[in-house]
Amino acid sequence: MTATLTSTEPADQAPAADSGSLIPLATGELACSDCGQAVRDDGERVTVTVYLAAQSPNGPSKEQVLSFGRCPACAERRALVAEVVAAHPALGGRLGPAGALDRLGAALAVHAAIGEPLPSAETLTGSVELVSALIRHLAPAGNGLRWSLRYDGERAGTGPWDHLPDSQLAAARKAYVAMLSERRQAVDGAVWVAPPDAPDADLSGACLLCGRDLVLAQSGGADAWSPTVISTPSVIAAPTSPESLKGWVCAPCMSACQHVGSVGQAAMMRALEEELRTSGDEDGSARLQRLGDSAWLVSWAAVVLRERRAGRPVPGPNREPWGHISMEV
Structure with a gap:
Protein backbone atom coordinates (compact mmCIF):
# COMPACT_ATOMS: atom_id res chain seq x y z
CA MET A 1 0.00 0.00 0.00
CA THR A 2 1.66 3.21 -1.15
CA ALA A 3 0.16 6.65 -1.31
CA THR A 4 1.88 9.76 -2.61
CA LEU A 5 1.15 13.33 -1.59
CA THR A 6 2.90 16.27 -3.21
CA SER A 7 3.10 19.47 -1.22
CA THR A 8 4.79 22.82 -1.70
CA GLU A 9 4.44 23.73 1.97
CA PRO A 10 7.72 24.08 3.89
CA ALA A 11 8.07 21.55 6.68
CA ASP A 12 8.21 24.17 9.41
CA GLN A 13 4.59 25.18 8.66
CA ALA A 14 3.14 21.94 10.00
CA PRO A 15 0.48 22.26 12.73
CA ALA A 16 2.02 23.10 16.08
CA ALA A 17 2.02 20.52 18.85
CA ASP A 18 3.24 20.39 22.41
CA SER A 19 6.77 18.97 22.24
CA GLY A 20 5.90 16.82 25.25
CA SER A 21 3.39 14.92 23.14
CA LEU A 22 6.08 13.80 20.65
CA ILE A 23 8.63 11.01 21.00
CA PRO A 24 11.47 9.80 18.75
CA LEU A 25 10.81 6.65 16.75
CA ALA A 26 12.61 3.49 17.81
CA THR A 27 14.35 1.21 15.32
CA GLY A 28 11.78 -0.68 13.27
CA GLU A 29 8.98 1.79 13.99
CA LEU A 30 7.02 4.23 11.87
CA ALA A 31 4.43 6.81 12.83
CA CYS A 32 0.85 6.07 11.75
CA SER A 33 0.09 8.37 8.85
CA ASP A 34 -3.26 9.34 10.38
CA CYS A 35 -3.21 9.27 14.18
CA GLY A 36 0.56 9.60 14.63
CA GLN A 37 1.17 6.83 17.14
CA ALA A 38 4.21 4.59 16.69
CA VAL A 39 3.56 1.31 14.88
CA ARG A 40 5.78 -1.58 13.81
CA ASP A 41 7.22 -1.25 10.32
CA ASP A 42 5.64 -4.28 8.62
CA GLY A 43 6.51 -3.20 5.08
CA GLU A 44 3.09 -1.70 4.32
CA ARG A 45 4.06 1.94 4.01
CA VAL A 46 2.46 5.23 3.11
CA THR A 47 4.96 7.52 1.40
CA VAL A 48 4.70 11.29 1.25
CA THR A 49 6.83 13.34 -1.13
CA VAL A 50 7.51 16.82 0.22
CA TYR A 51 9.05 19.64 -1.78
CA LEU A 52 10.68 21.94 0.75
CA ALA A 53 10.69 25.63 -0.08
CA ALA A 54 13.93 27.17 -1.31
CA GLN A 55 15.90 29.08 1.29
CA SER A 56 16.47 32.00 -1.14
CA PRO A 57 14.45 33.38 -4.07
CA ASN A 58 16.78 31.79 -6.63
CA GLY A 59 17.73 28.74 -4.61
CA PRO A 60 16.67 25.21 -5.48
CA SER A 61 13.80 23.46 -3.77
CA LYS A 62 14.54 20.15 -2.05
CA GLU A 63 12.63 16.93 -2.39
CA GLN A 64 12.19 14.65 0.60
CA VAL A 65 10.34 11.33 0.76
CA LEU A 66 8.89 10.40 4.15
CA SER A 67 7.52 7.00 5.12
CA PHE A 68 4.67 6.26 7.51
CA GLY A 69 2.79 3.20 8.67
CA ARG A 70 -0.83 2.70 9.56
CA CYS A 71 -2.19 1.42 12.87
CA PRO A 72 -4.97 -1.22 12.90
CA ALA A 73 -7.66 1.28 13.93
CA CYS A 74 -6.81 3.74 11.18
CA ALA A 75 -6.50 0.94 8.62
CA GLU A 76 -9.96 -0.31 9.60
CA ARG A 77 -11.38 3.18 9.27
CA ARG A 78 -9.80 3.56 5.82
CA ALA A 79 -11.36 0.25 4.76
CA LEU A 80 -14.75 1.50 5.94
CA VAL A 81 -14.30 4.65 3.85
CA ALA A 82 -13.56 2.58 0.74
CA GLU A 83 -16.63 0.40 1.36
CA VAL A 84 -18.91 3.40 1.77
CA VAL A 85 -17.63 5.23 -1.32
CA ALA A 86 -18.07 2.04 -3.37
CA ALA A 87 -21.68 1.81 -2.14
CA HIS A 88 -22.49 5.35 -3.35
CA PRO A 89 -21.31 5.72 -6.97
CA ALA A 90 -22.96 9.13 -7.23
CA LEU A 91 -20.62 10.41 -4.51
CA GLY A 92 -17.58 9.44 -6.55
CA GLY A 93 -19.18 10.92 -9.64
CA ARG A 94 -19.72 14.24 -7.91
CA LEU A 95 -16.41 14.53 -6.06
CA GLY A 96 -14.24 12.20 -8.13
CA PRO A 97 -13.20 8.79 -6.75
CA ALA A 98 -10.06 10.12 -5.05
CA GLY A 99 -11.89 13.20 -3.76
CA ALA A 100 -14.67 11.12 -2.22
CA LEU A 101 -12.17 8.85 -0.46
CA ASP A 102 -10.14 11.80 0.80
CA ARG A 103 -13.10 13.86 2.06
CA LEU A 104 -14.92 11.02 3.76
CA GLY A 105 -11.62 9.86 5.25
CA ALA A 106 -11.07 13.34 6.68
CA ALA A 107 -14.64 13.42 8.04
CA LEU A 108 -14.31 10.09 9.85
CA ALA A 109 -10.90 11.12 11.19
CA VAL A 110 -12.76 13.76 13.19
CA HIS A 111 -14.72 11.01 14.97
CA ALA A 112 -11.51 9.21 15.88
CA ALA A 113 -9.64 12.33 17.00
CA ILE A 114 -12.37 13.54 19.38
CA GLY A 115 -13.23 10.05 20.65
CA GLU A 116 -16.66 9.66 19.07
CA PRO A 117 -17.72 6.23 17.74
CA LEU A 118 -17.82 5.75 13.99
CA PRO A 119 -21.18 5.19 12.31
CA SER A 120 -21.60 1.57 11.28
CA ALA A 121 -20.99 0.39 7.72
CA GLU A 122 -24.67 -0.45 7.44
CA THR A 123 -25.67 3.07 8.45
CA LEU A 124 -23.23 4.77 6.08
CA THR A 125 -23.87 2.57 3.07
CA GLY A 126 -27.61 3.00 3.56
CA SER A 127 -27.71 6.80 3.64
CA VAL A 128 -25.96 9.00 1.12
CA GLU A 129 -27.57 11.98 2.89
CA LEU A 130 -25.69 11.14 6.09
CA VAL A 131 -22.44 10.68 4.20
CA SER A 132 -22.92 14.04 2.48
CA ALA A 133 -23.58 15.72 5.84
CA LEU A 134 -20.44 14.18 7.32
CA ILE A 135 -18.34 15.39 4.41
CA ARG A 136 -19.87 18.86 4.38
CA HIS A 137 -19.40 19.50 8.09
CA LEU A 138 -16.42 17.42 9.11
CA ALA A 139 -14.07 17.18 6.12
CA PRO A 140 -12.80 20.79 6.39
CA ALA A 141 -11.91 20.27 10.07
CA GLY A 142 -10.57 16.76 9.44
CA ASN A 143 -8.24 17.69 6.60
CA GLY A 144 -5.51 19.01 8.88
CA LEU A 145 -5.67 16.33 11.57
CA ARG A 146 -3.54 13.66 9.93
CA TRP A 147 -0.02 13.15 11.25
CA SER A 148 1.46 12.90 7.74
CA LEU A 149 0.61 16.57 7.16
CA ARG A 150 3.20 17.44 9.81
CA TYR A 151 5.88 16.16 7.39
CA ASP A 152 7.73 14.55 10.30
CA GLY A 153 9.15 11.10 9.60
CA GLU A 154 11.41 10.87 12.64
CA ARG A 155 8.99 11.21 15.56
CA ALA A 156 5.60 9.96 16.66
CA GLY A 157 2.88 11.04 19.04
CA THR A 158 2.83 9.61 22.54
CA GLY A 159 -0.56 8.10 21.67
CA PRO A 160 -3.27 8.29 19.00
CA TRP A 161 -3.92 11.90 17.95
CA ASP A 162 -1.76 13.25 20.78
CA HIS A 163 0.01 15.53 18.32
CA LEU A 164 -3.07 17.71 17.89
CA PRO A 165 -3.15 21.07 19.69
CA ASP A 166 -6.24 22.04 21.66
CA SER A 167 -7.28 24.57 18.99
CA GLN A 168 -7.59 21.87 16.31
CA LEU A 169 -9.50 19.54 18.61
CA ALA A 170 -11.87 22.38 19.55
CA ALA A 171 -12.54 23.12 15.87
CA ALA A 172 -13.18 19.43 15.23
CA ARG A 173 -15.65 19.21 18.13
CA LYS A 174 -17.43 22.35 16.95
CA ALA A 175 -17.85 20.86 13.49
CA TYR A 176 -19.14 17.60 14.98
CA VAL A 177 -21.75 19.43 17.07
CA ALA A 178 -22.90 21.36 13.97
CA MET A 179 -23.25 18.09 12.09
CA LEU A 180 -25.34 16.56 14.88
CA SER A 181 -27.59 19.64 14.98
CA GLU A 182 -28.18 19.39 11.26
CA ARG A 183 -28.96 15.68 11.45
CA ARG A 184 -31.56 16.37 14.14
CA GLN A 185 -33.20 18.83 11.77
CA ALA A 186 -33.24 16.18 9.08
CA VAL A 187 -34.91 13.74 11.44
CA ASP A 188 -37.59 16.36 12.07
CA GLY A 189 -38.64 16.23 8.42
CA ALA A 190 -36.09 18.25 6.47
CA ALA A 310 -8.37 28.63 -19.78
CA GLY A 311 -8.74 24.96 -20.71
CA ARG A 312 -7.97 23.80 -17.19
CA PRO A 313 -9.90 21.21 -15.10
CA VAL A 314 -12.94 22.88 -13.55
CA PRO A 315 -13.55 22.60 -9.81
CA GLY A 316 -16.48 20.67 -8.42
CA PRO A 317 -19.01 21.97 -5.88
CA ASN A 318 -17.65 23.53 -2.71
CA ARG A 319 -17.19 21.41 0.40
CA GLU A 320 -19.05 24.15 2.24
CA PRO A 321 -20.87 27.29 1.02
CA TRP A 322 -18.46 29.95 -0.27
CA GLY A 323 -15.56 27.56 0.20
CA HIS A 324 -13.81 29.05 -2.83
CA ILE A 325 -13.53 32.42 -1.05
CA SER A 326 -10.43 33.17 1.00
CA MET A 327 -11.20 35.22 4.09
CA GLU A 328 -7.54 36.05 4.76
CA VAL A 329 -7.20 39.83 4.74
Whole structure:
Protein backbone atom coordinates (compact mmCIF):
# COMPACT_ATOMS: atom_id res chain seq x y z
CA MET A 1 0.00 0.00 0.00
CA THR A 2 1.66 3.21 -1.15
CA ALA A 3 0.16 6.65 -1.31
CA THR A 4 1.88 9.76 -2.61
CA LEU A 5 1.15 13.33 -1.59
CA THR A 6 2.90 16.27 -3.21
CA SER A 7 3.10 19.47 -1.22
CA THR A 8 4.79 22.82 -1.70
CA GLU A 9 4.44 23.73 1.97
CA PRO A 10 7.72 24.08 3.89
CA ALA A 11 8.07 21.55 6.68
CA ASP A 12 8.21 24.17 9.41
CA GLN A 13 4.59 25.18 8.66
CA ALA A 14 3.14 21.94 10.00
CA PRO A 15 0.48 22.26 12.73
CA ALA A 16 2.02 23.10 16.08
CA ALA A 17 2.02 20.52 18.85
CA ASP A 18 3.24 20.39 22.41
CA SER A 19 6.77 18.97 22.24
CA GLY A 20 5.90 16.82 25.25
CA SER A 21 3.39 14.92 23.14
CA LEU A 22 6.08 13.80 20.65
CA ILE A 23 8.63 11.01 21.00
CA PRO A 24 11.47 9.80 18.75
CA LEU A 25 10.81 6.65 16.75
CA ALA A 26 12.61 3.49 17.81
CA THR A 27 14.35 1.21 15.32
CA GLY A 28 11.78 -0.68 13.27
CA GLU A 29 8.98 1.79 13.99
CA LEU A 30 7.02 4.23 11.87
CA ALA A 31 4.43 6.81 12.83
CA CYS A 32 0.85 6.07 11.75
CA SER A 33 0.09 8.37 8.85
CA ASP A 34 -3.26 9.34 10.38
CA CYS A 35 -3.21 9.27 14.18
CA GLY A 36 0.56 9.60 14.63
CA GLN A 37 1.17 6.83 17.14
CA ALA A 38 4.21 4.59 16.69
CA VAL A 39 3.56 1.31 14.88
CA ARG A 40 5.78 -1.58 13.81
CA ASP A 41 7.22 -1.25 10.32
CA ASP A 42 5.64 -4.28 8.62
CA GLY A 43 6.51 -3.20 5.08
CA GLU A 44 3.09 -1.70 4.32
CA ARG A 45 4.06 1.94 4.01
CA VAL A 46 2.46 5.23 3.11
CA THR A 47 4.96 7.52 1.40
CA VAL A 48 4.70 11.29 1.25
CA THR A 49 6.83 13.34 -1.13
CA VAL A 50 7.51 16.82 0.22
CA TYR A 51 9.05 19.64 -1.78
CA LEU A 52 10.68 21.94 0.75
CA ALA A 53 10.69 25.63 -0.08
CA ALA A 54 13.93 27.17 -1.31
CA GLN A 55 15.90 29.08 1.29
CA SER A 56 16.47 32.00 -1.14
CA PRO A 57 14.45 33.38 -4.07
CA ASN A 58 16.78 31.79 -6.63
CA GLY A 59 17.73 28.74 -4.61
CA PRO A 60 16.67 25.21 -5.48
CA SER A 61 13.80 23.46 -3.77
CA LYS A 62 14.54 20.15 -2.05
CA GLU A 63 12.63 16.93 -2.39
CA GLN A 64 12.19 14.65 0.60
CA VAL A 65 10.34 11.33 0.76
CA LEU A 66 8.89 10.40 4.15
CA SER A 67 7.52 7.00 5.12
CA PHE A 68 4.67 6.26 7.51
CA GLY A 69 2.79 3.20 8.67
CA ARG A 70 -0.83 2.70 9.56
CA CYS A 71 -2.19 1.42 12.87
CA PRO A 72 -4.97 -1.22 12.90
CA ALA A 73 -7.66 1.28 13.93
CA CYS A 74 -6.81 3.74 11.18
CA ALA A 75 -6.50 0.94 8.62
CA GLU A 76 -9.96 -0.31 9.60
CA ARG A 77 -11.38 3.18 9.27
CA ARG A 78 -9.80 3.56 5.82
CA ALA A 79 -11.36 0.25 4.76
CA LEU A 80 -14.75 1.50 5.94
CA VAL A 81 -14.30 4.65 3.85
CA ALA A 82 -13.56 2.58 0.74
CA GLU A 83 -16.63 0.40 1.36
CA VAL A 84 -18.91 3.40 1.77
CA VAL A 85 -17.63 5.23 -1.32
CA ALA A 86 -18.07 2.04 -3.37
CA ALA A 87 -21.68 1.81 -2.14
CA HIS A 88 -22.49 5.35 -3.35
CA PRO A 89 -21.31 5.72 -6.97
CA ALA A 90 -22.96 9.13 -7.23
CA LEU A 91 -20.62 10.41 -4.51
CA GLY A 92 -17.58 9.44 -6.55
CA GLY A 93 -19.18 10.92 -9.64
CA ARG A 94 -19.72 14.24 -7.91
CA LEU A 95 -16.41 14.53 -6.06
CA GLY A 96 -14.24 12.20 -8.13
CA PRO A 97 -13.20 8.79 -6.75
CA ALA A 98 -10.06 10.12 -5.05
CA GLY A 99 -11.89 13.20 -3.76
CA ALA A 100 -14.67 11.12 -2.22
CA LEU A 101 -12.17 8.85 -0.46
CA ASP A 102 -10.14 11.80 0.80
CA ARG A 103 -13.10 13.86 2.06
CA LEU A 104 -14.92 11.02 3.76
CA GLY A 105 -11.62 9.86 5.25
CA ALA A 106 -11.07 13.34 6.68
CA ALA A 107 -14.64 13.42 8.04
CA LEU A 108 -14.31 10.09 9.85
CA ALA A 109 -10.90 11.12 11.19
CA VAL A 110 -12.76 13.76 13.19
CA HIS A 111 -14.72 11.01 14.97
CA ALA A 112 -11.51 9.21 15.88
CA ALA A 113 -9.64 12.33 17.00
CA ILE A 114 -12.37 13.54 19.38
CA GLY A 115 -13.23 10.05 20.65
CA GLU A 116 -16.66 9.66 19.07
CA PRO A 117 -17.72 6.23 17.74
CA LEU A 118 -17.82 5.75 13.99
CA PRO A 119 -21.18 5.19 12.31
CA SER A 120 -21.60 1.57 11.28
CA ALA A 121 -20.99 0.39 7.72
CA GLU A 122 -24.67 -0.45 7.44
CA THR A 123 -25.67 3.07 8.45
CA LEU A 124 -23.23 4.77 6.08
CA THR A 125 -23.87 2.57 3.07
CA GLY A 126 -27.61 3.00 3.56
CA SER A 127 -27.71 6.80 3.64
CA VAL A 128 -25.96 9.00 1.12
CA GLU A 129 -27.57 11.98 2.89
CA LEU A 130 -25.69 11.14 6.09
CA VAL A 131 -22.44 10.68 4.20
CA SER A 132 -22.92 14.04 2.48
CA ALA A 133 -23.58 15.72 5.84
CA LEU A 134 -20.44 14.18 7.32
CA ILE A 135 -18.34 15.39 4.41
CA ARG A 136 -19.87 18.86 4.38
CA HIS A 137 -19.40 19.50 8.09
CA LEU A 138 -16.42 17.42 9.11
CA ALA A 139 -14.07 17.18 6.12
CA PRO A 140 -12.80 20.79 6.39
CA ALA A 141 -11.91 20.27 10.07
CA GLY A 142 -10.57 16.76 9.44
CA ASN A 143 -8.24 17.69 6.60
CA GLY A 144 -5.51 19.01 8.88
CA LEU A 145 -5.67 16.33 11.57
CA ARG A 146 -3.54 13.66 9.93
CA TRP A 147 -0.02 13.15 11.25
CA SER A 148 1.46 12.90 7.74
CA LEU A 149 0.61 16.57 7.16
CA ARG A 150 3.20 17.44 9.81
CA TYR A 151 5.88 16.16 7.39
CA ASP A 152 7.73 14.55 10.30
CA GLY A 153 9.15 11.10 9.60
CA GLU A 154 11.41 10.87 12.64
CA ARG A 155 8.99 11.21 15.56
CA ALA A 156 5.60 9.96 16.66
CA GLY A 157 2.88 11.04 19.04
CA THR A 158 2.83 9.61 22.54
CA GLY A 159 -0.56 8.10 21.67
CA PRO A 160 -3.27 8.29 19.00
CA TRP A 161 -3.92 11.90 17.95
CA ASP A 162 -1.76 13.25 20.78
CA HIS A 163 0.01 15.53 18.32
CA LEU A 164 -3.07 17.71 17.89
CA PRO A 165 -3.15 21.07 19.69
CA ASP A 166 -6.24 22.04 21.66
CA SER A 167 -7.28 24.57 18.99
CA GLN A 168 -7.59 21.87 16.31
CA LEU A 169 -9.50 19.54 18.61
CA ALA A 170 -11.87 22.38 19.55
CA ALA A 171 -12.54 23.12 15.87
CA ALA A 172 -13.18 19.43 15.23
CA ARG A 173 -15.65 19.21 18.13
CA LYS A 174 -17.43 22.35 16.95
CA ALA A 175 -17.85 20.86 13.49
CA TYR A 176 -19.14 17.60 14.98
CA VAL A 177 -21.75 19.43 17.07
CA ALA A 178 -22.90 21.36 13.97
CA MET A 179 -23.25 18.09 12.09
CA LEU A 180 -25.34 16.56 14.88
CA SER A 181 -27.59 19.64 14.98
CA GLU A 182 -28.18 19.39 11.26
CA ARG A 183 -28.96 15.68 11.45
CA ARG A 184 -31.56 16.37 14.14
CA GLN A 185 -33.20 18.83 11.77
CA ALA A 186 -33.24 16.18 9.08
CA VAL A 187 -34.91 13.74 11.44
CA ASP A 188 -37.59 16.36 12.07
CA GLY A 189 -38.64 16.23 8.42
CA ALA A 190 -36.09 18.25 6.47
CA VAL A 191 -34.44 16.65 3.46
CA TRP A 192 -31.28 17.35 1.46
CA VAL A 193 -32.10 18.54 -2.03
CA ALA A 194 -29.67 18.81 -4.96
CA PRO A 195 -30.24 21.20 -7.86
CA PRO A 196 -32.46 19.67 -10.56
CA ASP A 197 -31.03 18.43 -13.82
CA ALA A 198 -31.27 21.15 -16.45
CA PRO A 199 -29.91 20.37 -19.93
CA ASP A 200 -30.14 24.02 -20.97
CA ALA A 201 -28.17 25.32 -17.97
CA ASP A 202 -24.71 26.76 -18.61
CA LEU A 203 -23.59 25.49 -15.21
CA SER A 204 -25.29 22.83 -13.11
CA GLY A 205 -24.64 20.80 -10.01
CA ALA A 206 -24.21 23.67 -7.55
CA CYS A 207 -25.33 27.19 -6.69
CA LEU A 208 -24.00 29.76 -9.17
CA LEU A 209 -23.07 32.05 -6.28
CA CYS A 210 -21.90 30.08 -3.22
CA GLY A 211 -21.12 26.74 -4.89
CA ARG A 212 -23.05 24.52 -2.46
CA ASP A 213 -24.61 21.41 -4.00
CA LEU A 214 -27.17 20.47 -1.35
CA VAL A 215 -29.78 22.49 0.54
CA LEU A 216 -31.58 21.32 3.68
CA ALA A 217 -35.27 22.00 3.03
CA GLN A 218 -38.72 21.17 4.36
CA SER A 219 -41.84 20.07 2.43
CA GLY A 220 -40.02 18.16 -0.27
CA GLY A 221 -37.64 20.98 -1.13
CA ALA A 222 -39.76 22.72 -3.76
CA ASP A 223 -38.23 26.10 -2.87
CA ALA A 224 -34.67 24.86 -2.31
CA TRP A 225 -33.43 25.94 -5.75
CA SER A 226 -34.42 28.75 -8.12
CA PRO A 227 -33.67 28.71 -11.86
CA THR A 228 -31.76 31.90 -12.53
CA VAL A 229 -30.64 33.83 -15.62
CA ILE A 230 -27.88 36.40 -15.04
CA SER A 231 -27.93 38.80 -17.99
CA THR A 232 -24.61 40.42 -17.08
CA PRO A 233 -22.30 37.70 -15.69
CA SER A 234 -19.60 40.23 -14.80
CA VAL A 235 -21.68 41.37 -11.79
CA ILE A 236 -20.77 38.07 -10.10
CA ALA A 237 -17.12 38.43 -11.24
CA ALA A 238 -17.57 36.00 -14.14
CA PRO A 239 -15.68 36.60 -17.39
CA THR A 240 -17.26 39.30 -19.52
CA SER A 241 -19.61 37.81 -22.09
CA PRO A 242 -22.43 39.06 -24.31
CA GLU A 243 -24.34 35.92 -23.40
CA SER A 244 -26.43 35.53 -20.25
CA LEU A 245 -25.59 32.85 -17.70
CA LYS A 246 -28.21 30.22 -16.81
CA GLY A 247 -28.11 27.96 -13.77
CA TRP A 248 -29.45 27.46 -10.26
CA VAL A 249 -29.26 29.61 -7.12
CA CYS A 250 -29.81 28.03 -3.71
CA ALA A 251 -32.51 29.23 -1.30
CA PRO A 252 -30.14 31.07 1.11
CA CYS A 253 -28.49 32.98 -1.75
CA MET A 254 -31.83 33.66 -3.45
CA SER A 255 -33.14 35.10 -0.17
CA ALA A 256 -30.23 37.55 -0.21
CA CYS A 257 -30.91 38.43 -3.86
CA GLN A 258 -34.57 39.08 -3.12
CA HIS A 259 -33.68 41.27 -0.12
CA VAL A 260 -31.30 43.38 -2.22
CA GLY A 261 -33.49 43.32 -5.30
CA SER A 262 -30.99 41.90 -7.78
CA VAL A 263 -28.21 39.37 -8.33
CA GLY A 264 -24.79 40.92 -7.87
CA GLN A 265 -22.16 42.03 -5.40
CA ALA A 266 -24.56 43.36 -2.77
CA ALA A 267 -26.54 40.13 -2.75
CA MET A 268 -23.41 37.96 -2.59
CA MET A 269 -22.06 40.05 0.28
CA ARG A 270 -25.31 39.65 2.20
CA ALA A 271 -25.41 35.90 1.52
CA LEU A 272 -21.80 35.46 2.67
CA GLU A 273 -22.39 37.58 5.78
CA GLU A 274 -25.39 35.43 6.70
CA GLU A 275 -23.47 32.19 6.12
CA LEU A 276 -20.62 33.37 8.37
CA ARG A 277 -23.11 34.43 11.04
CA THR A 278 -25.07 31.19 11.09
CA SER A 279 -21.92 29.06 11.06
CA GLY A 280 -20.49 30.98 14.02
CA ASP A 281 -17.38 32.10 12.11
CA GLU A 282 -16.70 35.27 14.07
CA ASP A 283 -13.18 35.68 12.64
CA GLY A 284 -14.49 35.48 9.08
CA SER A 285 -17.22 37.99 9.86
CA ALA A 286 -14.68 40.41 11.31
CA ARG A 287 -12.45 40.09 8.23
CA LEU A 288 -15.39 40.72 5.93
CA GLN A 289 -16.37 43.81 7.90
CA ARG A 290 -12.81 45.15 7.59
CA LEU A 291 -13.08 44.84 3.81
CA GLY A 292 -16.30 46.83 3.78
CA ASP A 293 -17.32 48.37 0.47
CA SER A 294 -13.94 47.52 -1.05
CA ALA A 295 -14.83 43.82 -1.16
CA TRP A 296 -15.30 42.33 -4.63
CA LEU A 297 -16.58 38.81 -4.24
CA VAL A 298 -16.01 36.09 -6.81
CA SER A 299 -18.84 33.64 -7.35
CA TRP A 300 -18.39 29.89 -7.73
CA ALA A 301 -19.65 30.21 -11.30
CA ALA A 302 -16.92 32.76 -12.04
CA VAL A 303 -14.22 30.35 -10.85
CA VAL A 304 -15.61 27.52 -12.98
CA LEU A 305 -15.98 29.68 -16.10
CA ARG A 306 -12.46 31.10 -15.80
CA GLU A 307 -10.94 27.64 -15.52
CA ARG A 308 -13.08 26.36 -18.38
CA ARG A 309 -12.04 29.28 -20.61
CA ALA A 310 -8.37 28.63 -19.78
CA GLY A 311 -8.74 24.96 -20.71
CA ARG A 312 -7.97 23.80 -17.19
CA PRO A 313 -9.90 21.21 -15.10
CA VAL A 314 -12.94 22.88 -13.55
CA PRO A 315 -13.55 22.60 -9.81
CA GLY A 316 -16.48 20.67 -8.42
CA PRO A 317 -19.01 21.97 -5.88
CA ASN A 318 -17.65 23.53 -2.71
CA ARG A 319 -17.19 21.41 0.40
CA GLU A 320 -19.05 24.15 2.24
CA PRO A 321 -20.87 27.29 1.02
CA TRP A 322 -18.46 29.95 -0.27
CA GLY A 323 -15.56 27.56 0.20
CA HIS A 324 -13.81 29.05 -2.83
CA ILE A 325 -13.53 32.42 -1.05
CA SER A 326 -10.43 33.17 1.00
CA MET A 327 -11.20 35.22 4.09
CA GLU A 328 -7.54 36.05 4.76
CA VAL A 329 -7.20 39.83 4.74
